[in-house]
Amino acid sequence: MSLERRDFLKLCAGTVAGLGLSQVFHPGLVMALEQAAKKAPVIWIQGQGCTGCSVSLLNSVHPSIKEILLNIISLEYHPTVMGAEGELALEHMYAVAEQYKGKFFLAIEGSIPKAAQGKYCIVGELGHREITMLELVQELGKKAAATLALGACACFSAGIPGAEGNLTEATSVTGIFKENKISTPVINVPGCPPHPDWMVGTIAHVLMYGIPELDDNGRPKLFYGRNVHENCPYRGYYEDENFSKTFTQKQGCRYNLGCKGPVANCDAWKRHWNNGVNWCVENAVCIGCVEPGFPDDMSPFYESL
Amino acid sequence: MAGCKPKQAPAAVGLGGEKIKIAVDPVTRIEGHLKVEVEVKNGQVVDARCFGGMFRGFENILIGRDPRDASQLTQRICGVCPTAHATASVRALDRAFNVKLTTNGRIARNLILGANYLQSHILHFYHLAALDYVKAPDVAPFVPRYNKPDLRLDPKTNQIGVDQYLKALEIRRTCHEMVALLGGRMPHVQGLVVGGTTEIPTADKIVAYLWRFKEVIAFIENEYLPLIYTLAKAYPDLLETGTGCKNLLCYGVFPLDDEENTFLLKPGAFIEGKDESLDPSQIQEYVRYSWFKDEDTGLPPNKGKTRPEPEKPGAYSFIKAPRYKNKVCEVGPLARMWITNPELSPIAQKAGFKRMRDLKEKAFSILGRHVARAEEAYLVAKAIAKWLKEVKPGAETYVKTEVPKTGEGWGMTEAPRGSLLHYIKIKDSVVANYQVLAATLWNASPKDDLGQRGPIEQALIGVPVPDPKNPVNVGRVIRAFDP
Numbered sequence: 001m002s003l004e005r006r007d008f009l010k011l012c013a014g015t016v017a018g019l020g021l022s023q024v025f026h027p028g029l030v031m032a033l034e035q036a037a038k039k040a041p042v043i044w045i046q047g048q049g050c051t052g053c054s055v056s057l058l059n060s061v062h063p064s065i066k067e068i069l070l071n072i073i074s075l076e077y078h079p080t081v082m083g084a085e086g087e088l089a090l091e092h093m094y095a096v097a098e099q100y101k102g103k104f105f106l107a108i109e110g111s112i113p114k115a116a117q118g119k120y121c122i123v124g125e126l127g128h129r130e131i132t133m134l135e136l137v138q139e140l141g142k143k144a145a146a147t148l149a150l151g152a153c154a155c156f157s158a159g160i161p162g163a164e165g166n167l168t169e170a171t172s173v174t175g176i177f178k179e180n181k182i183s184t185p186v187i188n189v190p191g192c193p194p195h196p197d198w199m200v201g202t203i204a205h206v207l208m209y210g211i212p213e214l215d216d217n218g219r220p221k222l223f224y225g226r227n228v229h230e231n232c233p234y235r236g237y238y239e240d241e242n243f244s245k246t247f248t249q250k251q252g253c254r255y256n257l258g259c260k261g262p263v264a265n266c267d268a269w270k271r272h273w274n275n276g277v278n279w280c281v282e283n284a285v286c287i288g289c290v291e292p293g294f295p296d297d298m299s300p301f302y303e304s305l
Numbered sequence: 306m307a308g309c310k311p312k313q314a315p316a317a318v319g320l321g322g323e324k325i326k327i328a329v330d331p332v333t334r335i336e337g338h339l340k341v342e343v344e345v346k347n348g349q350v351v352d353a354r355c356f357g358g359m360f361r362g363f364e365n366i367l368i369g370r371d372p373r374d375a376s377q378l379t380q381r382i383c384g385v386c387p388t389a390h391a392t393a394s395v396r397a398l399d400r401a402f403n404v405k406l407t408t409n410g411r412i413a414r415n416l417i418l419g420a421n422y423l424q425s426h427i428l429h430f431y432h433l434a435a436l437d438y439v440k441a442p443d444v445a446p447f448v449p450r451y452n453k454p455d456l457r458l459d460p461k462t463n464q465i466g467v468d469q470y471l472k473a474l475e476i477r478r479t480c481h482e483m484v485a486l487l488g489g490r491m492p493h494v495q496g497l498v499v500g501g502t503t504e505i506p507t508a509d510k511i512v513a514y515l516w517r518f519k520e521v522i523a524f525i526e527n528e529y530l531p532l533i534y535t536l537a538k539a540y541p542d543l544l545e546t547g548t549g550c551k552n553l554l555c556y557g558v559f560p561l562d563d564e565e566n567t568f569l570l571k572p573g574a575f576i577e578g579k580d581e582s583l584d585p586s587q588i589q590e591y592v593r594y595s596w597f598k599d600e601d602t603g604l605p606p607n608k609g610k611t612r613p614e615p616e617k618p619g620a621y622s623f624i625k626a627p628r629y630k631n632k633v634c635e636v637g638p639l640a641r642m643w644i645t646n647p648e649l650s651p652i653a654q655k656a657g658f659k660r661m662r663d664l665k666e667k668a669f670s671i672l673g674r675h676v677a678r679a680e681e682a683y684l685v686a687k688a689i690a691k692w693l694k695e696v697k698p699g700a701e702t703y704v705k706t707e708v709p710k711t712g713e714g715w716g717m718t719e720a721p722r723g724s725l726l727h728y729i730k731i732k733d734s735v736v737a738n739y740q741v742l743a744a745t746l747w748n749a750s751p752k753d754d755l756g757q758r759g760p761i762e763q764a765l766i767g768v769p770v771p772d773p774k775n776p777v778n779v780g781r782v783i784r785a786f787d788p
Binding site: 041046048049050051052053054055056058059061064065066069070074075076077078079080081082083084085086087088089090092113115116119120121122123124125128130160161163164165166167168170192193246247248250273274275277278279280282283284285287295299300301302303 | 328329330331332333334335336337338340356358359360361362363365366367368369370371373374377378381382383384385387428432433436441442444445446447448449450451471474475477478481482484485486488489490491492493495496498502503504505513613615616623701702703705780
């Protein structure tokens with residue numbers, strides 16, 4: 001059983017009537033993914049981040065994280081979940097990168113600090129030598145088939161670690177690759193954190209069909225192609241100039257409370273979070289965490305645009 | 306920059322009288338970047354150092370911003386406990402803005418933080434710590450593992466552990482759904498703001514929360530707690546290992562009344578065997594062994610400075626060393642449960658432990674800390690059941706407030722992994738100073754200016770490492786603190 005790319009895209013976008021996201025990962029696709037995963041493991045490394053992207057991945061519903069860990073993604077290195085530690089873990093990572101050179105996928109969570117020769121983020125030690133994130137990203141970046149920059153910190157101007165006032169010269173994956181002439185393709189999957197479907201969907205697309213269509217900011221159009229405000233369920237209130245005056249007043253548009261929906265592009269307005277129970281604007285406001293200007297251009301978060 | 310080809314590490318040798326150094330870097334299955342180095346002599350740890358290997362500089366980034374942004378920005382310090390950072394931040398802001406919550410606002414905040422306590426404790430035990438005791442399937446990311454991993458469960462019990470690991474993935478996800486119902490989404494909640502929360506709980510949302518909660522509390526009662534006590538039987542020596550400094554601290558968490566006279570887990574200190582009331586003015590942060598400017602050492606949080614100096618000789622960590630009355634203090638579930646000393650679960654009662662302090666010396670150990678965490682999950686779950694009856698559908702949870710021109714606030718709470726303090730100073734309506742004193746600063750701190758080792762460093766001293774190539778007990782001690 002196979003799944004045409006066109007149908008996969010429709011399923012991811014949730015545009016096929018009567019089919020939700022849960023059907024994206026129907027048994028046929030899971031089987032195909034298992035085959036693909038065996039050929040292309042994932043190495044997941046963390047820089048200046050909070051592990052929030054990994055925790056968000058754990059919140060994946062369809063497929064469940066159990067399915068992902070056991071069957072879909074061959075996650076050969078991941079500091080938060082892997083069994084090994086210390087040199088055992090690092091030696092394994094380098095061995096996998098060598099064995100699957102040009103084939104493995106590199107997932108990078110967190111930003112990469114350049115100041116002080118990278119000393120603001122040490123990721124491990126081998127043979128009594130400290131390894132910086134700066135060094136590791138270059139080493140693995142050159143060998144990977146493609147790189148996924150996960151979360152606001154790894155994309156654009158490096159999210160909060162890269163915000164005004166930072167002392168560490170926190171840099172995104174694209175920034176490091178450009179400066180060091182690394183030509184491995186980078187897919188930006190921003191968000192603080194990204195929705196699990198954005199991460200799993202992108203990884204699935206890469207494994208099955210190659211790199212998805214990207215927008216000018218290097219993001220998969222599939223998930224980041226549409227504006228939050230244009231598609232917001234509260235858009236009608238905006239047209240009627242009915243604006244919420246306080247957070248708990250839900251019969252109104254959140255524009256005056258500081259909502260950044262008009263400058264944010266993602267599909268949270270229809271995908272919702274945490275098994276669909278809520279989303280940012282329903283609860284409060286959008287803070288524009290998927291955009292290149294996050295957080296500085298979105299701040300103050302609670303003042304209107 | 307040159308590549309970093311793996312070099313063969315010199316093999317650690319023998320058990321004789323010579324000292325050998327073992328570095329575990331990275332310490333995996335924790336949140337963040339940590340290295341631990343131990344010196345082993347005659348099969349026991351004789352010295353230990355904790356290296357915090359990452360600095361982002363949130364405190365510097367906050368300067369000059371709208372104070373209300375702090376709760377959104379600072380919760381991104383930790384993706385496992387963002388609700389705790391958001392809670393500390395909004396508590397600091399509440400004071401700086403001089404706003405008092407509504408009763409429903411207080412309860413809604415407890416329901417948001419409480420659900421994430423359950424999530425964090427379950428995630429920590431199963432997905433971070435359990436692989437030190439339970440043998441997972443032989444597939445990535447569970448392999449490679451140590452050659453001699455000292456895994457002692459019989460196949461049947463081990464299978465129960467593996468099944469629970471997988472089930473716990475769904476249970477912790479369900480906890481996040483509970484947080485998100487009232488907090489917007491997880492990780493990183495939209496719903497915690499100065500003045501309360503942004504969403505009034507509706508009857509629908511309360512029911513949706515309750516329905517999930519029932520599944521979670523059943524898991525804690527029927528699976529998590531029993532497994533912890535099963536481990537205690539299978540690894541009895543680990544109830545005698547990893548004692549630590551035995552000074553404990555708790556700022557108090559989950560206010561039970563609007564005046565904050567009572568907390569589910571009460572504020573207090575336990576210093577050199579004596580209970581004391583908590584005096585926040587006795588907290589200082591030392592930096593002699595941390596990569597920060599020497600002249601900024603010994604400052605209290607409201608005078609705190611964050612000026613990194615990554616090349617400082619003699620220093621070994623980006624973690625500062627906070628001390629209380631110049632004492633090294635452990636924070637976290639063990640500290641909270643010891644200080645409050647609540648009644649334990651029926652399963653503990655059956656075994657003869659009525660209250661936390663009935664565990665006596667065994668509480669101060671690797672597995673003692675896991676027992677405290679699991680029992681705390683049960684205690685918090687019981688409290689959530691009560692708050693669900695107290696919360697009023699439709700009653701206001703938010704008090705509108707304006708950014709003051711000047712102000713100051715201490716926001717103290719407890720993250721799942723320990724005492725958490727945010728301090729804000731507002732000048733000209735923007736942040737003039739912001740200091741975060743996170744739980745990991747207490748537990749994973751390096752030495753202080755008085756030469757005293759941090760809590761994890763102290764807990765590692767004396768730990769048996771019979772085989773330097775398989776230093777399993779080192780990782781067990783560190784993870785028991787949930788750094």
